[in-house]
Amino acid sequence: MKIAFVVPNMFETRAFDAIEPLVFSILAARTPDDIDIVFWDERKEDVPLDGNVSLLAITVETHTARRAYQIAREYRALGVPVVMGGHHPTFLPDEALQYCDAVVIGDAEGAWEELIKDFRAGALKSKYSQPDIMQLAGLKLDRSILKGKGYAPASVVQYGRGCKFNCEFCSIRAFYGKGLRQRPVADVVAEIEALDNRHVFFVDDNIFVDRAKAKELLRALVPLNMTWSCQVSIDIAQDPELVDLLEKSGCNGALVGFESLNPINLQQMKKGWGVKRQDYETSIKILQDAGVMIYGSFVFGYDADTPDSFEETVEFAIRNKFFLGNFAGLVPTPGARLYDRLREENRLLHDKWWLDPNFRYGDATFIPRGMTPDQLTEGCHWARTQFTTYGSIFHRLWDRRTNLKSLHRAGFFLAANYVFRRELRGKHGQSLGSEMPLVPAGANA
Numbered sequence: 415m416k417i418a419f420v421v422p423n424m425f426e427t428r429a430f431d432a433i434e435p436l437v438f439s440i441l442a443a444r445t446p447d448d449i450d451i452v453f454w455d456e457r458k459e460d461v462p463l464d465g466n467v468s469l470l471a472i473t474v475e476t477h478t479a480r481r482a483y484q485i486a487r488e489y490r491a492l493g494v495p496v497v498m499g500g501h502h503p504t505f506l507p508d509e510a511l512q513y514c515d516a517v518v519i520g521d522a523e524g525a526w527e528e529l530i531k532d533f534r535a536g537a538l539k540s541k542y543s544q545p546d547i548m549q550l551a552g553l554k555l556d557r558s559i560l561k562g563k564g565y566a567p568a569s570v571v572q573y574g575r576g577c578k579f580n581c582e583f584c585s586i587r588a589f590y591g592k593g594l595r596q597r598p599v600a601d602v603v604a605e606i607e608a609l610d611n612r613h614v615f616f617v618d619d620n621i622f623v624d625r626a627k628a629k630e631l632l633r634a635l636v637p638l639n640m641t642w643s644c645q646v647s648i649d650i651a652q653d654p655e656l657v658d659l660l661e662k663s664g665c666n667g668a669l670v671g672f673e674s675l676n677p678i679n680l681q682q683m684k685k686g687w688g689v690k691r692q693d694y695e696t697s698i699k700i701l702q703d704a705g706v707m708i709y710g711s712f713v714f715g716y717d718a719d720t721p722d723s724f725e726e727t728v729e730f731a732i733r734n735k736f737f738l739g740n741f742a743g744l745v746p747t748p749g750a751r752l753y754d755r756l757r758e759e760n761r762l763l764h765d766k767w768w769l770d771p772n773f774r775y776g777d778a779t780f781i782p783r784g785m786t787p788d789q790l791t792e793g794c795h796w797a798r799t800q801f802t803t804y805g806s807i808f809h810r811l812w813d814r815r816t817n818l819k820s821l822h823r824a825g826f827f828l829a830a831n832y833v834f835r836r837e838l839r840g841k842h843g844q845s846l847g848s849e850m851p852l853v854p855a856g857a858n859a
């Protein structure tokens with residue numbers, strides 16, 4: 415028996431900034447030894463549409479749902495059953511089941527073993543889920559499937575799952591529930607020590623939500639003589655001990671979700687806590703003084719945004735010498751309260767933008783209050799373009815605390831900005847998936 419693991423691509427072009435997908439390393443380690451595994455990551459390589467496999471397992475995000483359904487259709491036509499998991503099928507299992515045979519809802523561990531047992535017995539069910547919250551102690555990974563794919567040069571490691579916050583546009587709470595789960599620090603340290611890479615990206619959605627546990631991890635990282643980056647919320651800058659540990663343990667970069675400079679927007683998205691005790695610029699300075707290169711993430715389209723918000727935000731990101739910056743239109747995704755609110759307010763432009771053949775990457779998906787949908791689309795594109803001009807890159811490089819701290823850092827900054835500029839500009843206006851028609855089971859092509 416042979417199982418194929420598939421990461422679908424958003425577009426038809428390859429991605430140069432793809433990071434290692436951990437989910438299939440975890441599933442590979444939980445697949446019985448007598449089953450052969452083949453792994454195709456369409457961001458980096460073609461997925462054969464006539465592969466000789468017994469079962470296809472696809473991980474699906476909302477932006478890749480269209481492509482996932484297209485690949486599934488080809489395999490099901492060959493008589494190969496298709497299983498889907500990930501955020502999108504978790505929130506819309508019945509939509510996914512129009513295109514596949516089974517969905518895994520929530521964490522795949524545990525459910526995966528049951529699914530394989532049923533598949534071997536010829537009794538695949540349509541829905542699988544983990545009855546209990548999956549604890550992370552002893553989590554094993556098989557990284558061999560990732561070798562040679564050409565991912566971004568940082569090994570992806572997970573410390574924990576979940577977030578204590580519940581920002582309106584985010585579906586992390588809906589996916590993982592209220593509980594926070596962290597792996598034992600000794601497990602994480604052993605995993606890092608076994609890597610042949612001294613740079614790690616912690617893929618947790620917000621690694622410092624449990625400050626005490628975060629400090630425990632950081633203390634254990636200090637002797638490892640490594641560098642690492644992560645995703646955080648800006649409130650960590652209010653904790654001097656944590657900032658000190660960031661510097662000592664080798665943190666050189668953090669993706670920070672600033673989202674908006676407007677406090678009314680932050681209140682509306684339930685993220686006002688980030689500036690409650692300390693304003694953004696003070697927090698940024700504290701992190702940068704500790705050597706942390708900041709990748710700032712912003713969204714536009716909340717009710718207090720106007721066409722002036724784009725210029726103000728880009729100027730802020732360039733002035734603060736951000737390593738990288740993302741400027742995205744707010745995207746309502748299934749599972750997030752934002753999606754339900756905008757639908758109730760009749761402001762969605764497409765009921766399901768992710769399946770709409772006319773939707774293009776970067777397009778507004780709803781009617782904002784302070785501008786037109788076209789102004790939202792064009793404003794975000796303008797902001798990305800301005801942030802990635804060569805003049806902006808050169809200006810942002812010039813910070814001896816962070817981007818220009820060493821020759822190695824400067825080289826990394828320039829290489830990352832080159833790839834980022836190319837990827838951002840290339841994505842704009844692309845359609846999702848391929849030209850293939852999207853046909854649910856039972857319908858005619």
Ligand code: SF4
Pocket residue numbers: 577578579580581584585586587619620647671
């Ligand atoms: S956006 Fe970040 S801080 Fe907010 S709920 Fe999601 S993961 Fe947590």
